[in-house]
Amino acid sequence: MAETYGIRDLAREFGVTTRTIRFYEDKGLLAPVRQGQRRIYAPRDRVRLKLIMRGKRLGFSLEEIGEIIDLYDTDPTQVAQLRLFLEKIAERRAVLARQQKDIAAIVGELDTLKAQCSQLLRRKERAAAGA
Amino acid sequence: MAETYGIRDLAREFGVTTRTIRFYEDKGLLAPVRQGQRRIYAPRDRVRLKLIMRGKRLGFSLEEIGEIIDLYDTDPTQVAQLRLFLEKIAERRAVLARQQKDIAAIVGELDTLKAQCSQLLRRKERAAAGA
DNA sequence: AGGGTACTTTACCTTTACGTAAAGGTAAAG
DNA sequence: CTTTACCTTTACGTAAAGGTAAAGTACCCT
Incomplete structure (x- = not known):
């Protein structure tokens, strides 16, 4: 199984252009796997994108968003992430x-x-x- | 008589850099006379700069500010200027x-x-x- | 083979209001 | 004459979040 998405799917779902999604990747916010040169997005990428969009809506910069969601991966307890997020809030x-x-x-x-x-x-x- | 100011005088008075004042000139917001290659500012330039600063404080773009204060010169009755300003407000x-x-x-x-x-x-x- | 579509990368463009060098002119003071 | 201070122009850099074009790759459909 392991649902996957193409870049176009996510672009449509979140109402952004594919350029935007690639831009986020450039900024280190996303890291989809490749199949040849195509990007394949797993559910966790989709979640990250959702978090990015929410962060943007709240007015955070992409850099701040990056800081926060990166902790999602490196911090299993997510205590540090929550603290940082509360601080940012x-x-x-x-x-x-x-x-x-x-x-x-x-x-x-x-x-x-x-x-x-x-x-x-x-x-x-x-x-x-x-x- | 006919008070004049150097660029540095105005910069100090309004708390901006000389670069800023030259920038406004580039944008057509100011037009001081020259003495050789030095800029000499008359009281009316000072007034314009004051209006620019006020406009900025209120959140108008330099372009909008330009539209408004240019009417100050071209419109003797200033009725058009007031109308435009009210609209912008x-x-x-x-x-x-x-x-x-x-x-x-x-x-x-x-x-x-x-x-x-x-x-x-x-x-x-x-x-x-x-x- | 041709057409259509989606995808890729590279890389320059946009906006606003300046900052920041580079390189030199002008003039008063010592 | 030299230093110091102030002025000048030209022109590239910055931030944020992408837009947009160019040119090539990849695959399906017929």
Whole structure:
């Protein structure tokens, strides 16, 4: 048995191009076996790709994702992996929290500017109409 | 009279490198006069730079900033400029609002994952201790 | 043999906002 | 005259995550 997949299968399933999957391989995130020069993906490759996609969705860089999922193989207990992942989660949370604050501040500024501009514009328009 | 500034003056004042200021010139955002081959900045250049910095802080691209401040020169009534700026503000607000939502969703996911990982980790640690 | 399809590698292109050298001009100060 | 400081241009490098083209391999179908 041992289900396998072609590159196209995975590309379709995850909604990415084959180029993307090869790119991940270049970055050391995937390592499918070869049959001749074709890539054959085993279920564990598929799982890794799924983890990659999830990591991306959460905003992690490919490098960070690599750090984490590599532990999946080298750490049988996965304690180290979980620790690292929790750490990464905390970091990411902190970054996002800052971003939320920054965005809120900027939105505030935008609103202020909008009010000023609107008022100024009304004046200009009245002035133009009254001229 | 007619205050002028050297590139270094403006760089210091706005906390950027001279490279940055030259870069803005390359992009058509600034056009200081030359004295020999040196750049001489007039007050209006300084104002433009200030507007550029504000635009950047608000998250506009240099290209957008260029569109807006160029109207400052070509549009004496500035009505068109105000309209464009208001439009850009609205766009930017919309983008930021989306980002806020996305970030909130991701933070939610991170929290869920964190809880799962923490629990799993505690189990693993207990298992290791009890072994 | 020809056609079609999927796959492969290599390698340059894209975007944004600069950083970073390389190599030299200009001018005041010592 | 030389050092020092500041300025200039030109041009390649960076990060991230792929896009895209070129050119070749491999196999099935008829």
